[in-house]
Amino acid sequence: MKIRGWRTNLFRLIMPLAFLAFLLPGFSAMAVEGDATIGGQLYAGSRPMANGGAPCIACHAHPGFGAAGTASYGPDLSNLYTDYGAEGVAGVLESLAFPSMEAIFASRPLTARERLDLSAFFAQTADRKTAPAISLAGLILLGVVSVFAIVALLGLRRLKGVRQPLIDQVRKQRGM
Amino acid sequence: MDIRAQVSSVFHLDKCIGCHTCSIACKNLWTDRRGNEYMWWNNVETKPGTGYPTKWEDQEKYNGGWERVGTQLRLKQGGKAATIGKIFHNPDLPTMDDYYEPFTYKYADLTNAPAGTDQPTARAVSMVSGKPMKIEAGPNWDDDLSGSTVYAANDPGVIELSAEQQQQLFTIEKMVMFHLPRICNHCSNPACVASCPSGAIYKRGEDGIVLINQDKCRGWRMCVSACPYKKTYYGWSSGKSEKCILCFPRQEAGEAPACFHACVGRIRYLGVLLYDADKIEETAMKADGELAAAQREMILDPFDPQVLAAARKGGMAEQIIKAAQKSPVYKFVKEWGIALPLHPEFRTLPMLFYVPPLLPVLSTEHQGTQKLADDFFTSLEQARLPLMYLAGLFAGGNEEEVKAVYRRLIAVRIQRRAETVGDMAEAEVAKARELAGLDSKTLDAIYRMTSLTRIKERIQVPPMLREQAVEAGMDPEEYKQSMGFGSRKAPKRRW
Numbered sequence: 027m028k029i030r031g032w033r034t035n036l037f038r039l040i041m042p043l044a045f046l047a048f049l050l051p052g053f054s055a056m057a058v059e060g061d062a063t064i065g066g067q068l069y070a071g072s073r074p075m076a077n078g079g080a081p082c083i084a085c086h087a088h089p090g091f092g093a094a095g096t097a098s099y100g101p102d103l104s105n106l107y108t109d110y111g112a113e114g115v116a117g118v119l120e121s122l123a124f125p126s127m128e129a130i131f132a133s134r135p136l137t138a139r140e141r142l143d144l145s146a147f148f149a150q151t152a153d154r155k156t157a158p159a160i161s162l163a164g165l166i167l168l169g170v171v172s173v174f175a176i177v178a179l180l181g182l183r184r185l186k187g188v189r190q191p192l193i194d195q196v197r198k199q200r201g202m
Numbered sequence: 203m204d205i206r207a208q209v210s211s212v213f214h215l216d217k218c219i220g221c222h223t224c225s226i227a228c229k230n231l232w233t234d235r236r237g238n239e240y241m242w243w244n245n246v247e248t249k250p251g252t253g254y255p256t257k258w259e260d261q262e263k264y265n266g267g268w269e270r271v272g273t274q275l276r277l278k279q280g281g282k283a284a285t286i287g288k289i290f291h292n293p294d295l296p297t298m299d300d301y302y303e304p305f306t307y308k309y310a311d312l313t314n315a316p317a318g319t320d321q322p323t324a325r326a327v328s329m330v331s332g333k334p335m336k337i338e339a340g341p342n343w344d345d346d347l348s349g350s351t352v353y354a355a356n357d358p359g360v361i362e363l364s365a366e367q368q369q370q371l372f373t374i375e376k377m378v379m380f381h382l383p384r385i386c387n388h389c390s391n392p393a394c395v396a397s398c399p400s401g402a403i404y405k406r407g408e409d410g411i412v413l414i415n416q417d418k419c420r421g422w423r424m425c426v427s428a429c430p431y432k433k434t435y436y437g438w439s440s441g442k443s444e445k446c447i448l449c450f451p452r453q454e455a456g457e458a459p460a461c462f463h464a465c466v467g468r469i470r471y472l473g474v475l476l477y478d479a480d481k482i483e484e485t486a487m488k489a490d491g492e493l494a495a496a497q498r499e500m501i502l503d504p505f506d507p508q509v510l511a512a513a514r515k516g517g518m519a520e521q522i523i524k525a526a527q528k529s530p531v532y533k534f535v536k537e538w539g540i541a542l543p544l545h546p547e548f549r550t551l552p553m554l555f556y557v558p559p560l561l562p563v564l565s566t567e568h569q570g571t572q573k574l575a576d577d578f579f580t581s582l583e584q585a586r587l588p589l590m591y592l593a594g595l596f597a598g599g600n601e602e603e604v605k606a607v608y609r610r611l612i613a614v615r616i617q618r619r620a621e622t623v624g625d626m627a628e629a630e631v632a633k634a635r636e637l638a639g640l641d642s643k644t645l646d647a648i649y650r651m652t653s654l655t656r657i658k659e660r661i662q663v664p665p666m667l668r669e670q671a672v673e674a675g676m677d678p679e680e681y682k683q684s685m686g687f688g689s690r691k692a693p694k695r696r697w
Contacts, residue, residue, distance in 0.1 A: 177290070177291065180288070180291060180293070181291045181293070185293070185295060185297045186297070187297045187299045187300060188252075188255070188256045188257050188260075188263060188296065188297070188300045189252075189255075189256035189257075189299050189300050189339055190299055192252070192256070192257075192352050192353070192356050193338075193352055196351055196352050
């Protein structure tokens with residue numbers, strides 16, 4: 027009874043451990059690498075930061091978000107991963123020790139998960155080309171110019187005199 | 203039937219001497235303000251000629267009036283979307299040069315110039331820039347066919363004519379012209395009202411006068427391009443558009459409009475017409491040539507009991523009905539059929555009618571020695587002023603309409619000649635009457651109305667019944683207290 031009891035206890039002890047061991051590889055892999063997709067969502071602000079921090083896209087430019095995503099309040103992050111490497115990025119994300127960022131993130135730090143996801147995202151997108159050629163300001167300028175061009179084009183037909191051409195026509199006929 | 207009253211008028215072109223007294227009377231009364239210098243609510247044009255503004259009749263250029271699109275009537279300048287699309291750059295407006303650059307003279311130089319060997323002169327200066335200018339155009343620059351090689355030759359109606367007919371018009375020493383005084387037509391289907399993005403233009407329910415609310419007007423100028431007669435104008439100082447108001451303040455006081463009152467040739471007749479507002483759309487959809495007749499059809503007999511019953515049911519006042527029964531305009535347009543609308547093909551159903559000018563038709567090469575009624579009617583086709591030209595002006599190209607009018611006008615003359623000169627055979631007079639389709643009494647009535655009537659007979663200003671009109675909208679006591687002298691507010695910029 028006793029032996030059997032011990033065996034049962036052992037079994038009871040081993041089974042969860044075995045189960046844990048079975049789960050562990052996946053778990054640890056996630057913990058280490060983070061999810062680049064979730065990182066992307068965090069970056070772009072479609073998934074909110076757990077502590078209420080602002081999404082990176084609000085201030086930084088990074089390829090892959092089109093011209094509307096090329097904010098220029100902070101530095102361009104296109105080469106972040108290439109320059110700093112995985113550890114560098116992780117370090118930066120942990121402290122965010124830049125004067126302008128501190129003000130935002132000191133009271134709203136990124137969680138460990140978020141840092142991992144963002145790192146994964148930066149790692150995954152490291153080979154993307156640098157920020158698009160047309161900045162937002164350039165795009166707005168282009169828009170304004172083209173609107174003016176359209177208006178000017180439409181306005182070409184505007185207010186063409188009637189009387190003067192009649193006079194000119196007669197003068198021409200008479201060779202004046 | 204939806205019966206409405208319209209203060210309507212007839213201009214008898216045979217009687218117009220082109221003195222411009224009407225224009226001046228109007229100018230002094232209404233448009234002598236700054237920024238309104240170029241504005242002529244009433245102007246007198248010489249026909250053939252391009253008019254004011256230049257070539258206003260050419261809707262290929264100005265895109266005024268209505269056009270038929272399938273079974274729909276549409277503004278030629280485009281619907282609501284098109285209006286918004288060009289709200290900042292309406293391409294269909296006349297330029298300042300097409301009206302004319304307003305000018306004055308430096309009269310002070312005549313007396314204040316320093317002593318010298320030259321006579322002092324008053325130089326022309328622009329009222330826009332204040333700088334000396336060369337005057338090259340004016341509201342009646344082509345008056346009496348001056349500059350006809352430019353202006354008369356480019357009349358949109360003349361361009362339509364064959365080379366032979368044009369020759370006929372411009373043969374030296376036989377050159378022909380007549381005067382065409384124009385005011386706002388106070389149309390039944392006004393394009394200006396339909397085009398206004400601010401909803402500032404309206405047609406007064408009780409008398410059909412088309413007005414621009416100066417408080418609501420935002421100066422978009424869509425009415426300027428939409429009106430095919432170019433009878434709304436933009437006031438450069440007030441920033442609002444303005445147009446002929448048919449002197450409604452004078453009419454409300456029982457007076458004739460200023461241009462009517464001042465008319466030297468007594469060519470102007472005014473009176474109330476009753477018409478069926480339900481028929482407006484159907485009428486405006488008719489083919490070009492049928493429009494004049496269809497519009498006549500729309501105007502109702504003020505003695506017809508059915509019409510009267512419907513009018514009373516619609517709440518029309520007895521005084522208005524009485525005025526409609528005395529209206530000389532009804533006689534001209536409907537009973538006698540000798541007055542036609544100007545350019546009915548613009549489809550705005552203008553409520554100002556013209557008796558076409560007969561004079562050029564009668565002066566054939568026989569130098570006034572015509573003997574027979576037959577002669578008159580055959581000469582009609584060879585008239586110096588081609589029928590086609592007149593049909594283009596007054597009947598949407600339908601020569602039969604114009605011919606019918608001339609037959610009647612000629613019959614009046616033949617009958618009068620038989621009576622006063624006595625050299626016409628009775629058979630000729632009878633034949634003329636038969637061709638005209640009018641009896642001798644009617645012909646006499648036309649003669650009387652066109653030559654002998656006094657102002658009170660020619661101009662029947664209806665009782666305007668402002669009290670009732672006010673009562674319909676608000677308490678008259680409150681109106682009196684709150685409106686008083688009207689609700690004119692000064693614009694932020696200046697008057």
